[in-house]
Amino acid sequence: MKYQWILFDADETLFHFDNFAGLVHMFACHDVNFSKADFDEYQSLNKPLWVDYQDGRISAEQLQTQRFKQWSERLAISAKELNKQFLDSMADICKALPGALELVTHLHQNNVNMGIITNGFTQLQQTRLERTGFHPYFSPVVISEQVGVAKPHPKIFDHALDKMGSPDKSQVLMVGDTLESDILGGINFGLDTCWLNHHNQSHPENITPTHQVSSLTDLLTWLKR
Template structure:
């Protein structure tokens, strides 16, 4: 199959996102031994915040503040300082997923590539530079900058405007999250490919055009 435009999600689509390792590294800098119990408590707070963010109920700034508010009080530092340290730690440990580099190298020159992510600016730009991917993507759309998060149709419209408004059926959205990436892409009229390494069943009402278990499989599909 051939798509003139391919949009990728970032976290767990192109890059590993090991939040536990990043948090351990970050908190070590504040003299805290951050273990599994602390991580479970953090996730219990963080995950609902991300749902609220993706649904447009809170802003990126509110998410970043609320997830570290308790720790900021405990450590007598600002939530902004903690959030920045976390993103820096995540940038330090960033690594492309298996097959990502080969796929992007193979697609370069054959299709226009873009990233549309709900992640934060501070991490995305550093990560693209450190992995050598920055020049491969002509379009980089970050929810924090746009003020809208996937699956909101507005963030996809923003991306399409930056891309020069190509026909929507000529744009493939690739991502690991069936709600933000796949449903968001479908609602924007794009073709979609769900990266589903765990082989999960698609949520009711979400029907991606394609489904792959790895980036190697996507590579074969796109460049057969």
């Protein structure tokens, strides 16, 4: 196999990230019937905050608290506490994506090193790795909240490479589902990239992945060639 290292994104690359289901699960504990309209309102706040976070304009803590500001006022619970409950709910409902276990097992058996670079948050990532049984397979697990910058910033990739013992970049593949963070970040850092293109979308001219697949099963088939 060409690659000695494969770096994965986490959300919607290795694990389902159904934040609507997580919010429904969380708000049910507060006797709130969280609706699709509520979710749309939440996303109208959440999505721009993620862009600001990835662009370095706000911190992880600011993102996590600002997205729950309105609900904090409605329920008279701190935004920080609501965010903690949300991440707990996401851990409760976590599942690996189809093909993830087979892929990870095959790579491990063939002595391919695996790491994770995620813009997600520490509380959820560690719990999810433990609950899915994936924890032993991935080292390093690089989390933007801990590094202080998010993908696509080169510093987070530099940090990961240092933790990996500084392998030759030509031996490292970055796999992720998000063009603007995973793929652009990998390209700018000089890595080969594989876009997990779940919905058969086209990519802009300025972000061209080295490879693209529609599922982790397809990725495994390609890596076996």
